[in-house]
Amino acid sequence: MRVVSGMRPTGKLHLGHYFGVIKNWIELQKKHQTFFFIADWHALTTAYKKTADLQKNIEDVMVDWLALGLDPQRSCLFIQSKVKEHAELHLLFSMITPKSWLEWNPTYKDMKYNLLKLQEISLQFRGGLRDAVREFINMIPYKVEDFEKLEERMLDDLAETLIAALFEGEIEPDLLKKLNVSKREFYETDTYGFLGYPVLQAADILIYKGEGVPVGEDQLPHIELTREIARRFNYLYGEVFPEPSALLTETPRIPGTDGRKMSKSYNNAIFFADSCEEVERKVMGMFTDPQKLRKNDPGRPNICAVFSYHKLFTTKEQTEVIEKNCIAGKLGCVECKRKVLESLEEFLSPIRDKREKIKKDIKKVREIFSEGSLRAEKEARETISEVRIAMNLR
Ligand code: SF4
Structure with a gap:
């Protein structure tokens, strides 16, 4: 069976990564043809503002993978962004994926919910500030050409500042709890890339015609979406992709030193x-x-x-x-x-x-992943040329 899976480069790995993911990958590489990649493009769906440490984080993951026992002789170990065919397939899949499939993705829904809640808070702030802002504008010793416009602009700025202060715990931190809003970086994830990341995931898997994807229960909706995209593609252009199955494995729970989830x-x-x-x-x-x-x-x-x-x-x-x-x-x-x-x-x-x-010998480590990326690219090219033919993009 062809098994495909990836991991975002968030830096050095800990025991939670080992028991949750890597241990299982090590077993899988003994029995199956395995493709494991460092998902650097996926890292950008949420952390696109913080790329300064990206290469360092990638190196940390590469070193940890090899030290833990992922074997480049058995597994194709590579970097996602080195295989550009992932991006091409992502683009083509984005043409055939209805937006509603993505909006129903639970992670996206959570984020949207948070955004709606934020708008609610923002409206509350604006309502509470309006009289004070009007009074302030009236005190300005110059002629105000467009009172309403200035008022709106000030309300926007103030509401945004207050929301930032709320997240920093500077005002009534209990309000966040009451509203059930998590501290997730909402604004930063309300992007096209974040909405479409399950499509990129589908491309990551299907570009290698992956048949098995090791996942935890929370990832099941994404695999289902990958299957739906594969089905839709095959229906529209002819049979090219397999429908991959989720390889659910029980992983022992290893708590962090404070008893919460290790993170x-x-x-x-x-x-x-x-x-x-x-x-x-x-x-x-x-x-x-x-x-x-x-x-x-x-x-x-x-x-x-x-x-x-x-x-x-x-x-x-x-x-x-x-x-x-x-x-x-x-x-x-x-x-x-x-x-x-x-x-x-x-x-x-x-x-x-x-x-x-x-x-x-970090140079050697880089070489291992470059070789892996070339191997992956060879496979990916074969799939993408089939896709181009099927879609009449020759
Ligand atoms: S409560 Fe103390 S003695 Fe008991 S298992 Fe925990 S650390 Fe060990």
Whole structure:
């Protein structure tokens, strides 16, 4: 089976990336023909303003992929933007994709909802400010040619400033919660690129005639859209694309050091690039059962992040003993963390060493991905020429 998947270059990878994605990819590359790409164009759908670190982030991902065991002999590892055929197919698919399919995409709907809520807040601000603005304009010691226009402009500017202040927590931060508006960068994602990113995803998969796409449940609507685009294309121009299936895999949940989802933005992640001192600092500061204050207090391992780590890194027998002793109040959290640190380091230290070695020759790493990009391009060209013929674009 042909398997295709990509990852946005958001910088150094952490344990969450490994258990959520990479571990599965490593298994897939043993059994299938696999194409894994660094989705740098996708990174621009939301972070188009922050491209200064893009190349550095791409390098970090490349180094981590290789250190974790993605094998360029088994998998085609490449950079999305190096294969321009993704863009051509994206454009052609955008011609045949009804806008409503994209507007129903749950991620887009969330964003739209946020925008509507924002407009609502903006209107509230404007309503509250109108009298003051009028009074202000009347105080201007010059002749105002167009009162209404100036009033509107001032209201726009003030409402925008107040919304920015709201997000910065400078005014009534509870208002955001009450309105159920997330702090997502709304304005920045209300773009054509963001609306169309599932079409680019469809192109990413179908340009290689991907048959399987490893995804989490939240990505299922996107795969369904890819299938619909493939069906529509085949119906209009003749059979060219397979309808890819989602390869749903159960991934163990690894919480961040504070018990929430592991994420760089929560500052709770353990990175493969972390030194052992950094890992020790993070593990020793991990959240545990808040009711277990002393060693002899009985604990609840099922709600403790440290115990989740034991389940992943410590042997089954030892984990069972830890669970029993925690519940019975015979194990202190400091000792428990020391144990988990030991198991975690057994896992991390060979990866860290490999990472350091790989990083020393970044030119070679770049070459591996350039070669992969050429291989991918060869495949992509074959598909795009079939597409051109089918659409009479010869
Ligand atoms: S003893 Fe270990 S499992 Fe129990 S609460 Fe403390 S850290 Fe968590």
